[in-house]
Amino acid sequence: MENIIIVGAGLVGSLLSVYLARAGFKVSVYERNSDPRQINMQSGRSINITLSERGFKALDAVGAADVVRQLCIPVYGRIMHAQDGELTYQPYGNNKEAIYSIGREDLSKALISFAQKHENIEFSFNQKCIDIDLPTATLKLQNLKTGEITQVQADRIFAADGAHSPVRHKMQRLKRFNYSQEYLEQGYKEIIIPPGDDGSWVFDKNAIHIWPRDNFMLIGFPNLDKSFTLSLHLPYEGEISHDSTASGDAVRNLFETYFPDIWLLVEPNLTDYSHKPVEAMVTIKCFPWSYQDKVLLIGDSCHAIVPSYGQGANAGFENCQLLTKCIEQHPGDWQTAFREYETLRKPDMDVLADLCLEHFTVLRKMVGDPKFLERKKIERKLQQMNSEFASLYYNISFTCMSYSEALRIERIHQEMISQIAENNIKREVSV
Ligand SMILES: Cc1cc2nc3c(=O)[nH]c(=O)nc-3n(C[C@H](O)[C@H](O)[C@H](O)COP(=O)(O)OP(=O)(O)OC[C@H]3O[C@@H](n4cnc5c(N)ncnc54)[C@H](O)[C@@H]3O)c2cc1C
Missing domain, CATH: 3.50.50.60 (FAD/NAD(P)-binding domain)
Incomplete structure (x- = not known):
């Protein structure tokens, strides 16, 4: 042997x-x-x-x-948390597909x-x-x-x-x-949010939670013990960055300004935050x-x-x-x-x-972007009308087709979505 x-x-x-x-x-x-x-x-x-x-x-x-x-x-999907607290849900598929x-x-x-x-x-x-x-x-x-x-x-x-x-x-x-x-110019630190006082989940447990803020974002994952893991993705240096949030006051300021809906949940769980290394992605x-x-x-x-x-x-x-x-x-x-x-x-x-x-970049910048959301809406409509019409995310996550084939199909779909979006705009303008 x-x-x-x-x-x-x-x-x-x-x-x-x-x-x-x-x-x-x-x-x-x-x-x-x-x-x-x-x-x-x-x-x-x-x-x-x-x-x-x-x-x-x-x-x-x-x-x-x-x-x-x-x-x-x-x-089953993503919940986007806008800065004003508004939530938008994007299911991953039309048939309760889950990661x-x-x-x-x-x-x-x-x-x-x-x-x-x-x-x-x-x-x-x-x-x-x-x-x-x-x-x-x-x-x-x-x-x-x-x-x-x-x-x-x-x-x-x-x-x-x-x-x-x-x-x-x-x-x-x-x-x-x-x-x-090639290293990303962003790194992340994780913050654990324990279950609520009554032992329940603090967010919807069957979703990934994203707080997209253009050049930075927060992303939350559910854990089996009813806690959530938040990953704060920031550039290493610059105005809003890991460097600029080295002190407790700066972290508070960041959350109160950009993630106000969760500051009260995050605050008690920051005890070791400043000692944690920034993790790199390569x-x-x-x-x-x-x-x-x-x-x-x-x-x-x-x-x-x-x-x-x-x-x-x-x-x-x-x-x-x-x-x-x-x-x-x-x-x-x-x-x-x-x-x-x-x-x-x-x-x-x-x-x-x-x-x-x-x-x-999509997750950080465009998930909260109205144009992106409009394209997603068109994509979902097309999926509902034709079960063969699957998004790139769908083909990557819910099928075993090769990544190259998923990309080939995506290029065709994006062209179609662009045309529909353009026609929608023309129609709105003419109305
Ligand atoms: C932030 C983040 C989030 C991620 N999320 C996902 C996700 O949601 N889904 C997903 O599919 N993937 C995800 N990944 C990717 C996933 O973690 C990796 O692709 C996966 O861990 C790769 O497995 P691996 O066994 O190749 O490497 P590793 O998991 O890194 O394992 C390598 C092992 O080799 C050992 N080792 C290293 N050097 C030596 C040595 N000299 N001698 C002996 N042993 C050694 C290490 O200790 C380690 O145990 C994520 C990665 C990151 C960074």
């Missing part, structure tokens, strides 16, 4: 271990952090993520969807526990990859508890070690390895994703995206399924399997990365 090493027991690494073990390989997963089931993990990453159709399909294919579903809250909000930590623990049930999967925690020899698929590890350094070798190594992947760093030194990274593209038939990058290590569509983990899960299919189609021919996988998936992940950057 071939031995496989996975670096990183994050969301993608854990699910990938299940796919590979089921395909008949012996899998060892090395993770630098402690076992999240034994500690209160403070990764600094977002507290919530949302799962959608393609993520669930990939979980379902290995029987992991049910355990995950129990930890989720369905979210699912889940705690990152809950998901991570569930996937590790699910994977550990498989006899051919072994997890080692507190083992940090400090180097890799690509041609021999040999990993140098440091035990972060004891300091001990060891080497492990496998037939193949899969690097699911996240956006700052040490394995990718090593590959970046190879000739003809393409790499780019887009990473690179190619190739593989080194010969020995090493493959997977997940954020080769395609980190900004979270505006909530797709990073969903796409990563989908990729575990696609990769396994390629491996099974080319038994023993790993190089062909890797090539096929990366060639198939790279264009889609590039499309998704660009769409996510665009959508970030």
Whole structure:
């Protein structure tokens, strides 16, 4: 039986271990952090993520969807909070389609526990990859508890070690390895709003709440314990920024001016706000994703995206399924399997990365914009009239069509919507 090493027991690494073990390989997963089931993990990453159709399909294919579903809250649409407190609801679909909000930590623990049930999967925690020899698929590890350094070798190594992947760093030194990274000019800090005094949700639990304010925004996700996680997205520097809201008075001023409807809920929960680091969001593209038939990058290590569509983990899960299919189609021919996988998936992940950057601006700037809302209204009417007419968000979140195909359809739809909007304006003017 071939031995496989996975670096990183994050969301993608854990699910990938299940796919590979089921395909008949012996899998060892090395993770630098402690076992999240034994500690209160403070990764600094977002507290919530949302799962959608393609993520669930990939979980379902290995029987992991049910355990995950129990930890989720369905979210049927967005509620926009205008500065004057007015609320606008945008359903995600016409048939109560939902995305699912889940705690990152809950998901991570569930996937590790699910994977550990498989006899051919072994997890080692507190083992940090400090180097890799690509041609021999040999990993140098440091035990972060004891300091001990060891080497492990496998037939193949899969690097699911996240956006700052040490394995990718090593590959970046190879000739003809393409790499780019781009940070958003905005960063975020999270604020937890506990349940109300009577133990109930403080906002509608089945919606994502957005306070779009042009160059900045607040976004809220429901949690299973009836709390909400708010992410405050601000530019790093400038008039309204993380820099300018370093003091408690400045934060109060920001909320009282731009988010007055929730200041009273936020105020008691700001005790550690000023000490929290500002979290960054990055887009990473690179190619190739593989080194010969020995090493493959997977997940954020080769395609980190900004979270505006909530797709990073969903796409990563989908990729575990696609990769396994390629491996099974080319038994023993790993190089062909890797090539096929990366060639198939790279264009889609590039499309998704660009769409996510665009959508970030949409969420911040245009969700509260009357012209945008008018276009959304037209889009919904078209959807009601013709069930084939699905929005880009719909195709990304509620179908498993490729991201490139979703973009192709969207271009056609936007052209139609522009024409209808133009005709509406002409009609209004002539009336
Ligand atoms: C703010 C925010 C919100 C998001 N929201 C969503 C969402 O709603 N929906 C969605 O689908 N996606 C979302 N994402 C994206 C999602 O979090 C990532 O795409 C996903 O976590 C990628 O999984 P991964 O396993 O590739 O990487 P990670 O989850 O980052 O896991 C990498 C693992 O590798 C380990 N590791 C790193 N270096 C080493 C080393 N040297 N040795 C050993 N182990 C190592 C890390 O400790 C970690 O456990 C969001 C991301 C952000 C930042």
